[in-house]
Amino acid sequence: MYSQGLIGADGRTEETPEFLAAFQARVDAEQKIEPNDDMPEGYRRTLVRQIGQHAHSEIVGMLPEGNWITRAPSLRRKAALLAKVQDEGGHGLYLYSAAETLGVTRKQMTEELLDGRAKYSSIFNYPTLSWADIGTIGWLVDGAAIMNQIPLCRCSYGPYARAMIRVCKEESFHQRQGYEIVMTLARGTPEQKAMAQDSLNRWWWPSIMMFGPHDADSQHSDQSMAWKIKRFTNDELRQKFIDATVPQAEFLGLTIPDPELKWNEEKGGYDHGPIDWDEFWRVVKGFGPCARDRVAARKKAWDDGEWVREAALAHAEKRRARKLAVAAE
Numbered sequence: 550m551y552s553q554g555l556i557g558a559d560g561r562t563e564e565t566p567e568f569l570a571a572f573q574a575r576v577d578a579e580q581k582i583e584p585n586d587d588m589p590e591g592y593r594r595t596l597v598r599q600i601g602q603h604a605h606s607e608i609v610g611m612l613p614e615g616n617w618i619t620r621a622p623s624l625r626r627k628a629a630l631l632a633k634v635q636d637e638g639g640h641g642l643y644l645y646s647a648a649e650t651l652g653v654t655r656k657q658m659t660e661e662l663l664d665g666r667a668k669y670s671s672i673f674n675y676p677t678l679s680w681a682d683i684g685t686i687g688w689l690v691d692g693a694a695i696m697n698q699i700p701l702c703r704c705s706y707g708p709y710a711r712a713m714i715r716v717c718k719e720e721s722f723h724q725r726q727g728y729e730i731v732m733t734l735a736r737g738t739p740e741q742k743a744m745a746q747d748s749l750n751r752w753w754w755p756s757i758m759m760f761g762p763h764d765a766d767s768q769h770s771d772q773s774m775a776w777k778i779k780r781f782t783n784d785e786l787r788q789k790f791i792d793a794t795v796p797q798a799e800f801l802g803l804t805i806p807d808p809e810l811k812w813n814e815e816k817g818g819y820d821h822g823p824i825d826w827d828e829f830w831r832v833v834k835g836f837g838p839c840a841r842d843r844v845a846a847r848k849k850a851w852d853d854g855e856w857v858r859e860a861a862l863a864h865a866e867k868r869r870a871r872k873l874a875v876a877a878e
């Protein structure tokens with residue numbers, strides 16, 4: 550049976566070698582870790598960091614697409630886009646709730662996003678310049694997100710794994726609706742096809758970067774893999790994504806903007822050209838083309854919503870006081 554750790558004078562679990570070994574054995578046996586279980590502080594912190602960043606990415610990810618709701622080319626496209634953007638908001642909320650089970654509040658996480666301490670996905674710092682970008686985001690960005698997130702349904706932390714099951718079902722619909730938009734454009738007029746190609750040219754490399762730095766430069770991968778938070782490394786997932794996406798582009802008659810992309814018979818996958826890591830780190834460090842706008846939009850939403858949070862709190866307090874009064878009668 551899993552042995553809970555000794556509790557030290559500060560109320561925290563003492564991370565004795567026996568406790569760490571028992572925790573690792575539990576992870577190795579594929580038992581889910583739940584909120585009330587003792588866990589190493591590093592495990593808890595890694596999850597708060599990753600789930601928090603993931604939640605922020607879902608919420609910030611609403612902005613580039615929300616930008617096109619009023620300009621969708623038909624009622625049908627508008628309804629699908631509205632639903633997709635709302636789904637992303639829902640994903641953010643499940644993920645904030647999952648992170649809250651680890652003893653962090655949504656307020657703390659939001660403050661960290663707004664003051665730049667917490668990251669969100671690099672991809673959402675790029676602008677959506679044409680309607681084709683809405684298709685390409687669904688196809689590539691949601692496609693990359695699914696590739697990364699399906700393994701997270703098997704993450705060792707129960708609340709994160711369970712939240713990801715519904716998220717992945719919805720992301721799958723997002724990917725298909727995006728691919729269908731791009732297919733419509735690719736089979737449309739020459740101008741529409743050119744718009745789809747231009748969009749692919751701009752989004753391909755940022756999508757490839759979404760998976761994070763190469764394994765040799767990934768600070769957290771080894772430990773996250775050992776704890777079964779991550780099930781595949783950044784490079785493994787990037788390779789799976791490229792291998793799945795190249796035939797999709799071929800089917801559309803579009804060209805992936807990488808002259809070095811070539812099938813490698815020996816490894817059974819595509820080789821690709823070098824990734825511009827300077828661009829990636831510039832964007833991650835807050836200097837992406839839309840970074841300032843994205844954070845400003847989140848800050849405005851947070852400030853504008855203050856009265857709602859205050860009213861909800863006042864209402865909850867009033868109800869609690871009424872319940873206590875009734876109980877005391």
Ligand code: 3HC
Nearest residue numbers: 603606668669670671690691694758759761767768769770
């Ligand atoms: N954008 C921004 N930061 C990134 C990044 C990216 N694409 N890739 C890596 N980083 C950051 C990491 O967060 C880490 O910074 P930190 O130490 O300050 O937290 C640093 O770069 C080093 O990277 P590592 O590889 O060591 O980090 P991880 O082991 O955490 O791996 C990850 C990075 C693969 C993104 C992993 O955190 C992960 O799988 N996260 C969950 C999924 C997620 O957050 N996806 C974001 C997109 S969600 C989305 O796309 C919404 C959908 O609706 C489209």
